[in-house]
Amino acid sequence: MTKLRHLFILALLFIASKGSSQEQKTIQFFQTDWGRTISWDAFCEKTAAAGYDGIEIWFPNTVEDQYNLKAALKKYNLKVGFLNGTNKSVPFEESLKSYEAHLRMLTTWWPVYINCHTGSDFFTFEQNKAFIDMANKIAKESKIPIYHETHRGRFSFNLPDTKIYLSEIPELKLNLDISHWMVVHESLLEGQDNTLEKMLERTHHLHARVGHAEGPQVNDPEAPEWKKAVDRHLDIWEKVIRKNWETKNIFTLTTEFGPADYMPTLPYTRAPVANQWKANLYMMKVIKERMNIE
Numbered sequence: 001m002t003k004l005r006h007l008f009i010l011a012l013l014f015i016a017s018k019g020s021s022q023e024q025k026t027i028q029f030f031q032t033d034w035g036r037t038i039s040w041d042a043f044c045e046k047t048a049a050a051g052y053d054g055i056e057i058w059f060p061n062t063v064e065d066q067y068n069l070k071a072a073l074k075k076y077n078l079k080v081g082f083l084n085g086t087n088k089s090v091p092f093e094e095s096l097k098s099y100e101a102h103l104r105m106l107t108t109w110w111p112v113y114i115n116c117h118t119g120s121d122f123f124t125f126e127q128n129k130a131f132i133d134m135a136n137k138i139a140k141e142s143k144i145p146i147y148h149e150t151h152r153g154r155f156s157f158n159l160p161d162t163k164i165y166l167s168e169i170p171e172l173k174l175n176l177d178i179s180h181w182m183v184v185h186e187s188l189l190e191g192q193d194n195t196l197e198k199m200l201e202r203t204h205h206l207h208a209r210v211g212h213a214e215g216p217q218v219n220d221p222e223a224p225e226w227k228k229a230v231d232r233h234l235d236i237w238e239k240v241i242r243k244n245w246e247t248k249n250i251f252t253l254t255t256e257f258g259p260a261d262y263m264p265t266l267p268y269t270r271a272p273v274a275n276q277w278k279a280n281l282y283m284m285k286v287i288k289e290r291m292n293i294e
Contacts, residue, residue: 024249027241027293028053028112029284030081035259035276040065044072050281054079056115056254059106070109081205081252082106085117086154092127100134107142113205113252115175118148119155128155129169136171147175147205152216158184159195166202176203177256178236179211186213188232196236203240207256208233208283217257219264220274222282234290241291253287255280 031052036043047055055073059082060066073080084103087095099118106114116135119128132148132155139146150156155165156174159181166172176199182188189196210218210226210233218226237253244251257263257279260272288294 025245026250027287027291028079028250028252029287030054030056030079030112030252030254031280032254032256032258033057034256034262040068040072041075044076044078048076048078051284052078054081054112056081056083056256058083059102059109079112080109081113081115081254082109082111083115083117086119086131088120088122088153092123096130096134099131100138103135103138103146107138107144111144113145113147115205115254116146116148117151117154121153121155121157123155125164125168128165131155132165132169132172136169145173145204147173149175149207150177150180150199152180152184159189159192159199163195163198166198172202174199174203175205175207176200176236176240177207177209178233179207179209179216182211182213182229183216188213188229190232197239200236200240200243204244204252206237206240206251206253208237208253208287209256209258210283215264217262217264221257221279221286230286234286237287238290255283257283 029052031047031050031054033043033055038046044055055078057069057080060069069080072078084099084106086099090098103114103116114135116131118131118135135146135148138144148154148156150162156162157180162174166174178189185192209216210221210230212218212226212229218229220226221230241251241253257276259276260270263272263274263276265272
């Protein structure tokens with residue numbers, strides 16, 4: 001009887017440990033400040049109240065703004081992910097130096113991650129690789145993850161070219177904003193699942209915005225006419241999240257519907273046809289439901 005009791009206890013402990021492991025799988029949701037018109041304090045208060053874990057932003061330009069940002073993050077217990085980008089309007093060497101300097105400065109704030117708009121679709125492979133290599137070097141030194149967003153106008157503006165960079169640079173890590181590829185390739189990338197699988201394995205962050213064959217952002221993800229596009233994005237995002245959950249418990253994701261004029265607008269008044277904040281909250285809601293996250 002003692003032996004049976006021991007076996008029973010061991011079985012219960014095993015089941016509990018499995019359940020605990022599954023419970024640890026989660027997503028940290030970040031809200032974009034794109035189009036923000038209110039103070040850092042008001043924005044962070046609103047973001048925290050909506051259930052977000054953090055914000056994704058470009059670094060503020062002024063010392064006052066930086067101070068207010070840091071105070072708001074602490075006050076509302078929010079994490080931060082920063083954006084960094086290649087300046088395409090200056091010569092390559094100057095742009096690379098600026099890219100490095102800004103990345104190194106951002107690491108001093110200890111963000112959860114840094115998301116980069118890297119390189120240019122008009123740079124050579126070697127020029128774009130120099131930016132990626134620099135980011136990889138800084139990521140190793142700082143221990144802060146640095147991702148490269150799939151983005152129009154950058155090295156990763158389309159699927160075939162990005163595939164080449166991934167094969168040539170084993171340390172390249174992506175932030176998949178697949179809405180850009182939907183419009184670049186004028187499709188929902190049906191029939192490209194085998195190629196996409198290779199991308200998903202190298203994706204460590206997501207921008208949750210729904211694109212379509214004619215544009216990078218549907219006007220309202222809740223509208224029934226966009227169900228096919230929304231479902232396609234959700235299918236891809238779920239594969240990315242579950243792939244990451246195989247090796248880590250926390251995955252990061254930014255809801256990134258943009259404001260006017262990225263959001264479609266009415267003629268003459270330029271009034272947005274839908275609510276940006278509501279669209280982003282909706283994306284967080286449906287992803288949580290899809291992934292069984294409370």
